[in-house]
Amino acid sequence: MPYAQMKLARVPYRVRSASGCVLELEDGTRLIDGLSSWWAVVHGYDHPEILRAAHEQVDRLPHVMLGGLSHEPAQRLAEKLAAITPGDLRHTFFADSGSVAVEVALKIATQYHRNLGHPQRHKMVALRLGYHGDTTGAMAVSDPEDSMHHLFAPILMRHHFAPSPRGGFDAEPEVVQKDLEALERLIREHESELAGMICEPILQAAGGFNMYSPSYLRGARRLCDAYGLLLIFDEIATGLGRTGRMFAADHAGVVPDVMTLGKALTAGYTGHAAVVTRPGVFDAFYSDNPEHALMHGPTFMGNPTACAVALAGLEVFEREGYLDRIAQIEEQLQERLLPLTGPAIASTRVLGATGVVEVFDPEAIKGLQAYAAARGVWLRPFGTYAYTMPPYVITDEQLSMVLDVFEGWFG
Ligand SMILES: *Cc1c(COP(=O)(O)O)cnc(C)c1O
Numbered sequence: 275m276p277y278a279q280m281k282l283a284r285v286p287y288r289v290r291s292a293s294g295c296v297l298e299l300e301d302g303t304r305l306i307d308g309l310s311s312w313w314a315v316v317h318g319y320d321h322p323e324i325l326r327a328a329h330e331q332v333d334r335l336p337h338v339m340l341g342g343l344s345h346e347p348a349q350r351l352a353e354k355l356a357a358i359t360p361g362d363l364r365h366t367f368f369a370d371s372g373s374v375a376v377e378v379a380l381k382i383a384t385q386y387h388r389n390l391g392h393p394q395r396h397k398m399v400a401l402r403l404g405y406h407g408d409t410t411g412a413m414a415v416s417d418p419e420d421s422m423h424h425l426f427a428p429i430l431m432r433h434h435f436a437p438s439p440r441g442g443f444d445a446e447p448e449v450v451q452k453d454l455e456a457l458e459r460l461i462r463e464h465e466s467e468l469a470g471m472i473c474e475p476i477l478q479a480a481g482g483f484n485m486y487s488p489s490y491l492r493g494a495r496r497l498c499d500a501y502g503l504l505l506i507f508d509e510i511a512t513g514l515g516r517t518g519r520m521f522a523a524d525h526a527g528v529v530p531d532v533m534t535l536g537k538a539l540t541a542g543y544t545g546h547a548a549v550v551t552r553p554g555v556f557d558a559f560y561s562d563n564p565e566h567a568l569m570h571g572p573t574f575m576g577n578p579t580a581c582a583v584a585l586a587g588l589e590v591f592e593r594e595g596y597l598d599r600i601a602q603i604e605e606q607l608q609e610r611l612l613p614l615t616g617p618a619i620a621s622t623r624v625l626g627a628t629g630v631v632e633v634f635d636p637e638a639i640k641g642l643q644a645y646a647a648a649r650g651v652w653l654r655p656f657g658t659y660a661y662t663m664p665p666y667v668i669t670d671e672q673l674s675m676v677l678d679v680f681e682g683w684f685g
Pocket residue numbers: 371372373374376405406407408474479480508509510511512536537
């Protein structure tokens with residue numbers, strides 16, 4: 275089991291089936307999924323259109339390698355991503371999971387500078403409280419103390435960490451200014467060896483649900499331009515609506531050089547991820563020199579079924595007007611989570627379809643999972659965070675039941 279001490283962990287609930295956003299356990303218990311299965315299953319578990327797209331693609335061509343071959347679903351998804359991602363983000367490289375997409379993004383930043391004749395520029399600036407995945411490259415840019423990072427420190431590349439941006443989404447300009455000054459000092463100090471900066475824009479998710487100001491991202495963009503760093507937005511958690519905009523980058527009007535997408539992209543119907551870059555990045559690889567080619571190629575990259583599922587999901591997203599629905603979810607979360615107070619609560623915060631109650635002491639949310647399950651809701655609090663990131667198809671009544679759990683526990 276993931277992140278679990280098997281000797282101490284409780285026996286997991288066994289899920290037999292699911293429909294909409296309700297999980298049905300083998301003993302007949304029904305649980306509303308308050309987490310979208312790690313923030314992925316935004317369409318619910320049995321969306322007919324996505325299931326149909328998956329079935330049709332499996333029947334026609336479930337998989338084919340992308341080395342030397344291509345196919346329509348990959349081509350169409352790459353075009354779709356070019357169309358919906360901000361600015362001139364245009365060239366897509368597929369990967370089989372979010373962590374691998376991050377590895378690819380880091381390799382792109384390194385090789386970009388190498389191809390341009392600056393091989394010494396191979397380190398990254400990352401943010402404290404960041405989380406970018408569980409593979410070694412991704413771990414090395416995740417928070418150096420709070421993540422799993424410290425367990426594996428001896429085998430991880432050493433990068434440079436800027437303070438986590440403070441002050442929340444509506445931070446005072448002076449607070450943002452101070453954080454940007456710290457970022458600039460770090461970049462200036464290590465400029466000659468830096469390839470890029472990686473961050474989760476607006477919402478640092480698994481590392482602590484820290485929400486921060488769009489103006490920080492505008493400042494980071496200016497600094498990356500001034501010092502020649504590629505700016506990588508890891509939108510694996512935030513992309514496709516989770517923060518209330520299609521991409522978290524849209525809050526700031528900033529176009530990164532590289533963007534990673536995953537999780538909601540295939541929405542749990544299969545796994546897949548994508549790395550999208552701007553022409554300026556692509557062009558640094560495009561040459562007569564074979565050594566300038568991007569040296570990566572996961573076995574299952576561009577899997578046709580995954581691409582068909584992603585295309586169907588994006589179509590549903592647009593047609594059903596999910597961004598409007600997310601705005602309603604946000605309102606409901608704000609109404610009922612933000613007023614929660616009590617000696618145990620350090621802070622409450624809401625952005626898009628993300629609601630968080632942070633406590634001072636992990637003991638304060640011990641037992642919350644069983645409490646929620648007894649009330650028909652699936653939550654998985656961790657550390658000092660009780661949170662919900664519901665599927666976008668959750669009904670008002672279902673979300674209300676999720677929020678009853680928070681009110682009942684903290685009220
Ligand atoms: C989940 C996540 C990843 C890792 O994705 P996997 O598919 O689990 O490998 C990377 N970055 C962010 C921001 C994530 O939330």
